[in-house]
Amino acid sequence: MSEYFAPGHGACPGCGLTIAVRNTLEALEGKVFVSNSTGCLEIISSMYNRSAWGVPYIHSLFENAGAVAAGIEAALKALGRKDEGHVVVFAGDGATADIGIGTLSGMFDRNHDVLYICLDNEAYQNTGNQQSGLTPPGANTTTTPAGKIMPGKLGRKKDMVSIAVAHGIPYVASASVAFPMDIRRKVKRAVEFEGAKYIQIHCPCVTGWGIQGKDAVPLARLAVETALYPIVEFENGELVKVRKIKDRKPVEEYLKPQRRFRHLFRHPEGKKILEMIQKIADENAKRYNLDI
Amino acid sequence: MRKVVRGFYAIAHAVKLCKPNVICAYPITPQTEIVENLAAMHAEGELENCEYITAESEFGAASILVGASAAGARTFTATSSQGLILMSEVLYNAAGMRLPIVMVVANRALSAPLSIWNDHQDSMAMRDAGIIQVYVENNQEAHDLVPVAFRVAEDKRVMLPFMLCMDGFKLTHAYEPIELLEQEIIDAFLPPYDPPVKMTTKKPLTFGAYAPPPYYMEFRAIMHDAMERARKVIEEAMKEWSSITGRDYGGHTFTDYDEAEVAVVAMGSIVSMARDVAEEMRKEGKKVGVLKIRTFRPFPADEVRKALENVDKVIVLERALSLGSDGPLTLEVKSALYGTSKEIHTVVVGLGGRDVPRDLMVKIISEVYEGKVKPGFRFEGIHEYEEVIP
Incomplete structure (x- = not known):
């Protein structure tokens, strides 16, 4: 039980977000100012009179959590209160990679002393699974529905990790709720750097992905073991660490149990997309040298 | 001290004397010179305990001030026209969160067709946001009302953003002999910002909660009451300010x-x-x-x-x-x-x-x-x- 993020919030059983949030807050011992974008996390935790937050928390809008965090940091600096705590953003993948990418880029560019955590559940899940820039190819969402002629999302998942690295910020990493100790370590490591930090955490969504709560963490692990979600760590632009994969699994093992990908195994275009997804996994493995 | 200065300098000078903690803006004609002057003052070390930030857009600038204001900083921005309406989503939000951000709007027309010249269509588009709006006639009035804006916005009976509207170019770029305010006068009139609540790890609070139907309406009614109370607070401040400066602007x-x-x-x-x-x-x-x-x-x-x-x-x-x-x-x-x-x-x-x-x-x-x-x-x-x- 966490005094920083209290039980009784409205997350689904098996929700990946709360694992990421609790581990982050505990790693920083609650010395945190949270800026949260509109989305799942905000809705499950911040209803008036029922806030789950035991740390100072602000929700402003969908697309400005990075800028709001920059403002908090600037205020703490100006008022000589920097030692009060770390400024941390929790934002969804849509808030990060789509609607809020402008304010995020500005925050990176000015290199505010802020840890930005993207909780990546791969679609606008709060409003019922609409595709975002971080939705993977082939996924059946309500705005990229699989139908007779359309096989789900056509484009690739936006490479936000590389976009973050390209800003020249001191620390960038990916992580997964399948490995909570790794999340804690990365959060602690990140705040050792003065300046902007980005950690993207893969968080399964039971309703959007069409899985059972008990399968959320095993599936998150499979995403890593297939190299579809490479776990990487950059310090000052240099790749310093990756999670190696022993006996990399075919992507089907990860895709098959999820309702959002089920159509790929019977759709006329499915085979082509499955091949494309496997190719992405192969590219990831090669690019980051993941295979042992 | 009487000096011939341009409108944008009259604003920047008054803002500096009000000792803001975070100034954040994005350049847009005809506002730009206001924040350019503040940036120069900051660069010269004339603004103590103050962060000056050039944002990536007006939307970002207003958002940065939301965070800064919630954390307890005195905040200032300036904008015009498209910049103001780009800010509009944030400004409605800031007003709803009762953050006393002070801004100057160098009034300019709205596009299309594109026009950089003056009218009041920009600030009028923000009429219903829950922001106090005051329009000035000349640059002395603009200069004088900056401390009034901070004092009224930050008054515990009000806690709403304040928009000081001055005609773009016609005032912002006009030379005018201005009785420039002295630091001691402002210090006596404007107390340091002491918000009733702020983001702090010493007493964690939730800002920007969402309100389902059983709660939302009261929040908006309370805002309406605060705006109504602002009438008296403005009058009080103006009266006191007139007696200090000897310049009587009347009331509303x-x-x-x-x-x-x-x-x-x-x-x-x-x-x-x-x-x-x-x-x-x-x-x-x-x-x-x-x-x-x-x-x-x-x-x-x-x-x-x-x-x-x-x-x-x-x-x-x-x-x-x-x-x-x-x-x-x-x-x-x-x-x-x-x-x-x-x-x-x-x-x-x-x-x-x-x-x-x-x-x-x-x-x-x-x-x-x-x-x-x-x-x-x-x-x-x-x-x-x-x-x-x-």
Whole structure:
């Protein structure tokens, strides 16, 4: 039980977000100012009179959590209160990679002393699974529905990790709720750097992905073991660490149990997309040298 | 100290003396020189305990100030036109969170067509956001009202953003001899910002909670009450400020003549010329006066009704449109005069920087005075036009 993020919030059983949030807050011992974008996390935790937050928390809008965090940091600096705590953003993948990418880029560019955590559940899940820039190819969402002629999302998942690295910020990493100790370590490591930090955490969504709560963490692990979600760590632009994969699994093992990908195994275009997804996994493995 | 300075410097100088903690903006004509001056002051080390941030957009600038204000900082920004409406989502949010951000709007037209020149369409588009709006007539008034803006916005009875509106170019870039304020005067008038609540790890609070139907309405009603209370707080501050500076601006409104039969109602820099023309007409025995509206939100309906009590004809000089209805100022004036039977003329002038020459002002007032025009809505100072529908 966490005094920083209290039980009784409205997350689904098996929700990946709360694992990421609790581990982050505990790693920083609650010395945190949270800026949260509109989305799942905000809705499950911040209803008036029922806030789950035991740390100072602000929700402003969908697309400005990075800028709001920059403002908090600037205020703490100006008022000589920097030692009060770390400024941390929790934002969804849509808030990060789509609607809020402008304010995020500005925050990176000015290199505010802020840890930005993207909780990546791969679609606008709060409003019922609409595709975002971080939705993977082939996924059946309500705005990229699989139908007779359309096989789900056509484009690739936006490479936000590389976009973050390209800003020249001191620390960038990916992580997964399948490995909570790794999340804690990365959060602690990140705040050792003065300046902007980005950690993207893969968080399964039971309703959007069409899985059972008990399968959320095993599936998150499979995403890593297939190299579809490479776990990487950059310090000052240099790749310093990756999670190696022993006996990399075919992507089907990860895709098959999820309702959002089920159509790929019977759709006329499915085979082509499955091949494309496997190719992405192969590219990831090669690019980051993941295979042992 | 009396000095000839330009409007943007008059603002920047006053802002500096108010000791803001976070200044954040994005350049846009004709506001840019305000924040350029502040950036230079910051670069020279003249702003203590202050962070100056150039944001990636006005949207970002306003968002940064939301975070800064919530964390307990005194905050300032300036913008114009497109920049203001790009900020609009954030500004509604800031008002709802009761964050006393102070901003100067260098009033400019809205696109399309693109125009960098002055009218009031930008700030009027933010009329309903829950932001106090005050329009100034000249740069001394603009300079003087900066500390008033901080004091009113940050008053615990108010806690709302404050928008000081000054005509772009006409005021921002005009040279004017200004009685520049001294630090001691402002320090005595404006206490350091001490918010009733702020983000701190010492007492963790949730800001920006969402409110389902059983809660939402009360939040908005409370905002409405705060805006109503702001009337008195503005009056108090103005009164005290007048006694300190010796410059009396009146209250929410200012009337130059009590026995007018025809009154011109206006806001911003155009008031000066209207007043000058009215004075001259009075010398010819014509009973013409000018009612300047300074506070637009909260709207001083009682003062307006009282000021126009004995007037037969009202000319509202509109610097903005509410397309498909009367102009926004006319709507307020008509509402204030509800139940009376005055002749009301809505005269739209000076959109997109269109010049309002003195002889046009004379024509507008004389025609109404002499009964040559019917009441209602019209444009003046406009060329003959024809819309070509292909």
